[in-house]
Amino acid sequence: MIQDQYINVTPHPRILGVLGDIEFSHWQCLAELIDNSFDEFQAAGDTGARPSVSISLPPANSQRATAEITVRDNGRGMSLEAVTNAISAGWTSNSRHGSLGLFGMGFNISTARLGRRTTVRTSRAGDTDWIEVTLDLVKIADSAEYQAPYRSVPKSSPDEHGTTITISDLKQEQYTTLCRPQTQNVIREKLGEVYSYLLHTKGFLLTLNGKKVKPRLPCVWDEKRTVTRQGVDIHAVQHIEHHLSAKKACMVCGYWSSVDAERCEECNQDRLELRERKIWGWLGIQRYLHRTDYGVDFLRNGRKILLKDKRVFCWQDEDSLAEPELEYPIDSKTPMGRIVGEIHCDHVAPNYQKTAFEFETVEWRQVLREVRGISPLRPKIAKRLGLPENRSPLALLYTGFRRQDAGLNYLIPGDGRNALHDKALVWAELMRKGDRDYQDDEVWYRAAYQHDHPVTADESQENDEILPGFGSDLLKPQDASESGGARSAAPDDPGETAEDDAVPAETMDQRLQRYRGHAEALVDLAGDYYMEELGRIELAAWAVRGQTLITNDGRSAPVIVSMIRAPRLEVFVDTGHPLFRENGADLRDLALVEVAEYMRVRANSLAMPLTEIIAQLKAQTGSPRLTPAAMAEESERLLDHVRGAMVAPISENPAVHWLLLTQDERARAERKFAVQSGGDFSWNDALTNGDFIRYTPASALIRIIQESPQSFLDGTVFKRGYVALSDPEAKALVVERLANPLSDLALLEQHRPRLDVEELSRIRISCRLIGRDLITDNA
DSSP states (O other): OOOOOOOOOOOOOOOHGGGGGSSOOOHHHHHHHHHHHHHHHHHHHSSSSOEEEEEEEEEEEEOOTTOOEEEEEOOOOHHHHEEEEETSTOOOOSSSOOOOOOOOOHHHHHHHEEEEEEEEEEEEEEEEEEEEEEEEEHHHHHHHHHHOOEEEEOOOOOOOEEEEEEEEEEEEEHHHTSSSSSHHHHHHHHHHHHHHHHHTSSEEEETTTEEOOOOOOOOOOOTTOEEEETTTTEEEEEEEEEEEEEEEEEETTTOOOTOOOSOOTTOOOOOOOEEEEEEEEEEEEEEEESSOOOEEEEEEETEEEEEEEGGEEEETTTTTTOOEEOOOSSSSSSSOOOEEEEOTTSSSSSOOTSSOTTTHHHHHHHHHHHHOOOSOHHHHHHHTTTOOOOSSSSHHHHHHHHHHOOOOTTOOBOOSSSSHHHHHHHHHHHHHTTOGGGGSSHHHHHHHOOOOOOOOOOOGGGGGGBTTTTTTGGGGOOGGGGTTOOOOOOOOOOOGOOOOOOOOOOOOHHHHHHHTEEEOOOOOOEEEEEEEEEEEEEEEEOOOSSSBBOOOOOOOOOHHHHHHETTTEEEEETTTTTHHHOOOOHHHHHHHHHHHHHHHHHHOOTTOOOOHHHHHHHHHHHHOOSHHHHHHHHHHHHHHHHHHHHHHHTTTTEEEEEHSHHHHHHHHHHHHHHHHTSSSSSSHHHHHHSSGGGGHHHHHHHHHHHHOOOOGTTSSSSHHHHHHHHOHHHHHHHHHHHHHHHHHHHHHHHHOOOOOHHHHHHHHHHHHHHHHOOOTTOO
C-alpha cells in the first residue's frame, strides 16, 4: 500500500522582506494602512468622536537614520490576539465582503515597501496598557523564525484608545521621494480623491503632516438643470439605484453562491453569509470640458477603486471579437469630455492592488449593463444592428449633452461668440478651493445664458425712430417719465430742490449697488488677473443698462472702476453710452482699458505703457484670438451646426435638395462621408434620410437655402421671418442678408485664404450674425 508523503512548504521568513518588492506606489502603501482604520470606523458606527487618521511623513530637513512614517487613528484599538493576526502575513480579520482591507497581505506589503522596521502600538478603552509589537524584517530573516517581540506599555489614562503604526529604517529610494514637499502634496491630493466619499459624506478626518486632506468634490451642474431633446427633459444628473437579488457571499474566496447553497459553489467552504446587493450612485454633467479629467468613478465600500474610468464610453459587441469602439467623446476635433459620476458596487471584487475590479466576473458585467445598457449609445448603430434603443442613464446624458456647442442648449458657458472652456475650468478650480461665489453652478449658467443673449451696446436711438425726427414713443401717450426706458442720471443739483423735499445724498456703496441691480455680469471678463509689476486683482465686470455712470468727482463716464475691498476690483460699463451705441467701440476692450489704468496708477508704474498692460490682461481673459485658425474653427463649428439643423427639413424631400448639388459637390460630399461617418449608417441611408447634408460643401448649403428659404427660415433653422412677407423684393432681401455672412464662413472653411485683420474682423462679425440667428434647440 502506497502511503502519502509530504514536503514542508513553509516559506522562509525572508519572504516578509520580499513582499516589499511588489509594485505599490507611495499613496497605495499609505492607503492600505488607512483602509484598515476606515474599516474599523465603519464597523464601530457612531462612537461620538470624529473618526480621524493622521499621517506623518519625514520633513525635507530630516535624516534617513532617524526618519519615520506614522499612521495613527482614534479607532477602538485591538487586543493582543487581534494585533497578532493583523501583522501575520496572509491572515486577515476582514471578510472578503464589507471591508476595504480585503487582503491580510496588504499590511505586510505596504510596510515592507516603505521600510525594514514596523512598530504597531494599540489599545482599547479600559485596557491598562498599550500593546507594542515590533516587526524587524532584517532580524526575522536572520533568525529563520516567524517571531516578533511585543511588550506592554502603561497608559497615562485607561480611556486612551486607538492604533499607531510607525515605520522606520526607511528604504533610501522611498525616503528620498517621500520627504519632498511636492510629493507630499501629490499624495495628499490623491488621497483626497480616492477617499472623497468617506471624507465628505461620512465625515472622516484625514490629515497628512498636520494638513487636512480635502475631498476632491465633483464640479457638476445642478440636477435641476435640464435640456430638451424630442420633447423630453433630460436632467444634468441621473441617479441610479438598482437592487440585485440577495446571494450568499463566501467569506473565504469571495464567490457569490445561490441563496439555497450550503457550501461555496467555488471553493466548497462553508463560511457563507447572506448579503443584500445593489448598484447605486449617480452620473452627471461636469461644468467644464477636459481632455482627461472626466469619466466615472467606481467605489467599493466608500473607496474609489476606478477613477475617471472611461471604459463605459466604449461599446463592445459580446458576440464579436472586435475591439471596443469609442462612442464618447467623438463629436469634436479635439476630444474632450464632461460626463462624470460615482457608482457604488460593494459586491464586486477588486484586484489585490485595489486599482481595478475583476472585470470578467458576472458582477462587474451587471454593473456595466446598469450604467450604460447593452446597446450602443448611438441610436442609428443600435437600429442597424437590430438592438433595442439604449435608455440607460448614460445613454440619456449622451443624448442630451454629447455636443460641445456653447449656450443653454448643451449647458456650455460662452461669451456670445465662442465657448469659454478655459474660463469654465478656472471657475472649477475656484470652486474646489472653496470660493463661495463658485460653489453652485450659477456663474456657469449665467455664461451659458449670456452666450444665447450676448451683452452688447444698446441700440442707437435712430434705429427706433418711426418717422424722421420722431422717436419710438410717438405712439405712446404716456409721459416719458412713466416709460420704463428712461435712463437714470445723477441726482439733480441740490440747490434746485426744495429744502423740505431734500433726500439724503446717495453714498458710493448705494450707487454701485444700484448699478449692479441694473446690470448683467460679463462673465467672460471676470476672474483673477496677475502681473508681476502690478500685482493681483479679482475682477468682476458689469454691463449696466439704463443708468448713467458717475465718477467719484461727479462726472458721467462710459466706464468706471471701483475697488471696495482688495483685491476685488469691479468695472462697470454703460451699454447705452454714445461711445458704444453710436461710435461702435468694443465695451469689453474699453473695460480692460480702465482696469489697466487703475492697476498702473495703484502700483505707481506710470512708465509702463498702457497698451502693454492691456495686452497682458487680454492674454489672461481666455478670449478667442482674431487669427485665421481661430476664425476657421469657429466657422466650421457654426456651419456644422447649420448642417445638423438642416437634416430634419431636408428629410421631408431629400431627393429635391440632392439634385441642387453639382456633380463635383456630390462627389466631395460622398468622399467626406467615407472619411467621417464612422460606420453609423450607409451612404444610401444618408441620401434617403437627409443626412447627406452633413457632408455637403458649404457653398452648396447656401444654394439650397436660397432655393428653398421657406424650408429653413421662420424658426426652423434660422430665426428670421420669411413666409409672412408678401413683397418679393423684401423676401429676397431677407435671404440675401442671411446668405452674405454664410458666404464669409464658407470661404474660410473651403479655401483658407490669407486674410488681413480687417477681413478677419468681418469674418468674426459674420460668425456672430449667424450664431445670433441660429435656432439653438436643433441638434
